[in-house]
Amino acid sequence: xxxxxxxxxxxxxxxxxxxxxxxxxxxxxxxxxxxxxxxxxxxxxxxxxxxxxxxxxxxxxxxxxxxxxxxxxxxxxxxxxxxxxxxxxxxxxxxxxxxxxxxxxxxxxxxxxxxxxxxxxxxxxxxxxxxxxxxxxxxxxxxxxxxxxxxxxxxxxxxxxxxxxxxxxxxxxxxxxxxxxxxxxxxxxxxxxxxxxxxxxxxxxxxxxxxxxxxxxxxxxxxxxxxxxxxxxxxxxxxxxxxxxxxxxxxxxxxxxxxxxxxxxxxxxxxxxxxxxxxxxxxxxxxxxxxxxxxxxxxxxxxxxxxxxxxxxxxxxxxxxxxxxxxxxxxxxxxxxxxxxxxxxxxxxxxxxxx
Numbered sequence: 612x613x614x615x616x617x618x619x620x621x622x623x624x625x626x627x628x629x630x631x632x633x634x635x636x637x638x639x640x641x642x643x644x645x646x647x648x649x650x651x652x653x654x655x656x657x658x659x660x661x662x663x664x665x666x667x668x669x670x671x672x673x674x675x676x677x678x679x680x681x682x683x684x685x686x687x688x689x690x691x692x693x694x695x696x697x698x699x700x701x702x703x704x705x706x707x708x709x710x711x712x713x714x715x716x717x718x719x720x721x722x723x724x725x726x727x728x729x730x731x732x733x734x735x736x737x738x739x740x741x742x743x744x745x746x747x748x749x750x751x752x753x754x755x756x757x758x759x760x761x762x763x764x765x766x767x768x769x770x771x772x773x774x775x776x777x778x779x780x781x782x783x784x785x786x787x788x789x790x791x792x793x794x795x796x797x798x799x800x801x802x803x804x805x806x807x808x809x810x811x812x813x814x815x816x817x818x819x820x821x822x823x824x825x826x827x828x829x830x831x832x833x834x835x836x837x838x839x840x841x842x843x844x845x846x847x848x849x850x851x852x853x854x855x856x857x858x859x860x861x862x863x864x865x866x867x868x869x870x871x872x873x874x875x876x877x878x879x880x881x882x883x884x885x886x887x888x889x890x891x892x893x894x895x896x897x898x899x900x901x902x903x904x905x906x907x908x909x910x911x912x913x914x915x916x917x918x919x920x921x922x923x924x925x926x927x928x929x930x931x932x933x934x935x936x937x938x939x940x941x942x943x944x945x946x947x948x949x950x951x952x953x954x955x956x957x958x959x960x961x962x963x964x965x966x
Contacts (some may be wrong), residue, residue, distance in 0.1 A: 623717070642676035644687065649843060649910055656844050657908070658929045659895045660814060668896075670852060670905040672917070677787075684791060692855040692923035694791075698804040698914045700783045700836070705913035709839040709939055711774035716807070716902035719762035721937070731807075731839065731937040738812040744962035770805055770960045771885060779943060784834065784916065788945050791918075792832060798948035800831070800956035802966060808846050808930045808938040815848070816890035817898045819858035820919075820944070823966055827953030829862075829921045831944045838939040845938045846930035849895075850923055852904040858922030861891070895926045 652669035674695045675684060688694045706729055713721070713728035721741060726732040740759040744767055757760045769775055779799065788797045808814070821829045841847040851857065892898040899906050908928070911917075919925065946952035955966060 614817050636753070642674075644673045646910070647671050653654075654964045656900050656931045656933075657858070658931055660893050661896060663905070664928060665900065667897055667921075668899050668905050669787070670687055670907045672769070672850065672907045672909040674915075681790065684896055688791075688918070688920070692853065693850055693917055693919040695909060695917045696787070696915065697912070699916035700781050702912070702914040704778065704781060705836075707914070708774060708778040710938060711772075711935075712769060712805075712807070712838065715769055715772060715774070716762070716765050719765050720758055721807070721809070723761065723935075729839070731939060733809045733935045733937050735935070738809050741807070741809045742813055743806055766805075766807070767960070767962060770803065775805060775941075778838075779941070784836070787916075788832065792947070794945075794946070794947045794949075796948060797832075797945040798952070800944045800946060800952075801958055802956040802960050802961060802964075803941055805941045806939070808927070810930045810932055810935050812930065812938070814846060814929050815925075817851075817892040817895055817924060817926040818853075818890040819861070819889055819922050821858065821862055821921035822890075824921060824944075824953040824956065826955050827863050827946070829859075830950065831921050831946050831952065833919050833921070833944050835917045835919070835942045836940060837911040837913065837915060838941060839913050839936075840940050841940070842929075842932055842936075843908060843910045844928075845927050845932040845936065846927045847909060847911045847938065848917065848925055848927055849908045849939070850925045851899060851902060851908045851918065852907055853957055854902065854904060854924035855920055855922040857902060858924050863924065875932055891924070895928070898926075 648671055652666045655666070655669070657664040657666065657669065672693065672695045673687075673691070674697045675687060676697055677699065683710075684694055709731060710727075710729040716722070718730065719741075720734055720736055721736045722728065722731040736758075740756060741762055744763045785797060785799075789795070806815075817931050820831065820833050824831055835848045837847060895906065902924075909917075932938070944956065958964075
C-alpha cells in the first residue's frame with residue numbers, strides 16, 4: 612500500500628547528501644532494524660483508556676537509518692506498513708519548534724510555572740481541560756470553561772503560527788519524501804494536526820488515515836513527527852503489527868455498505884455507518900486482542916520521523932512520562948499533486964471541520 616513511485620531506484624541507492632541528516636547535531640545511529648529491543652515490556656508503565664495494556668502483546672517498531680539503501684527502505688515499508696526513520700530532520704529544528712510551541716501556549720496554564728518551555732513540564736491542572744479540540748472534547752461535554760477555552764483558541768491558532776508553518780516547511784523532510792516516493796514535487800496537505808498530550812489524558816483512538824481521506828485514492832503518505840523526545844511510556848504513536856490488510860478490509864467493507872449513502876456521506880468518517888467520533892475503537896487492548904496482533908511502540912528522539920501508509924492501523928497509549936513531560940507531535944500528509952487526492956485537506960485545520 613505504498614504511495615505510487617515514478618520509477619524504481621537502482622539497487623543499493625541511498626538518500627542523497629541533501630537529505631541524509633548529516634547536518635544533525637546528533638549523529639545518526641547505525642541501522643538497527645530487526646534488533647531494536649530497548650526494554651522488557653513487562654518493566655514499562657503502559658496504559659490504555661480502559662486500564663493497563665496487555666504487556667505480552669507489546670512489541671517494538673524497528674528503526675531505519677538514513678543511510679539504508681532506498682530499495683531496502685521500500686521493501687520494509689511495503690512489508691511493515693511503516694518506515695521509522697532515525698534522524699530524518701535536524702534535532703535542533705525539532706527542539707526549536709518545541710520551545711516555540713510551549714512559549715506560545717504558556718498563557719493557557721499548560722506549563723508548570725518557572726520551567727523551561729522546551730522541557731514541556733505539565734502544570735498538573737485538570738487534564739480534561741487540555742484535550743485536543745474536536746470530537747473528544749464534545750464526547751466529554753467540555754464547554755463554558757474560560758481556561759480550557761483559552762487553551763483551545765491558542766491550540767487551534769498554533770496551526771497557523773509562523774514557527775509551526777516554518778517547521779512544516781522543513782527541507783530535509785521534503786527532500787526525504789521526494790526521494791523515497793519518487794514524486795518530483797510532493798504536495799504537503801495544508802490540513803495538519805498539531806497535538807500536545809498531557810500526562811494521563813485521553814489517548815489517540817484506534818484508526819487508519821484513509822477513513823478521513825476518502826475523497827481521494829489511498830496513495831497519501833503520512834509523516835508522524837515527534838517534536839522533542841518521546842519516551843517509551845510517554846504515549847508516542849504505536850501501530851498494530853502488519854495491519855494494512857485490516858485497514859483495507861475495513862474500508863472495503865464500509866464501501867459495500869455505503870450504497871444507502873449520498874456521496875457527501877460516503878466520504879465522511881463520521882457518517883451513520885461509522886462509530887461516533889469517526890475512529891475504530893477507543894479500547895486499544897480489546898482491539899489488539901480481537902485482531903490477535905501486537906501493538907508496536909518505540910522511543911522517539913527529536914529529529915525522528917515515522918511514515919505510514921493510509922491503511923495502517925495506529926493509536927497511542929496514555930502519556931505516563933514519569934517526569935510529567937507533555938508529548939508534542941504533528942502529523943502531516945504528502946501526496947503527488949500530479950494525481951488525484953483528497954482536496955478537502957487543502958485548508959488549515961479547524962475543530963469539527965468534518966475531517
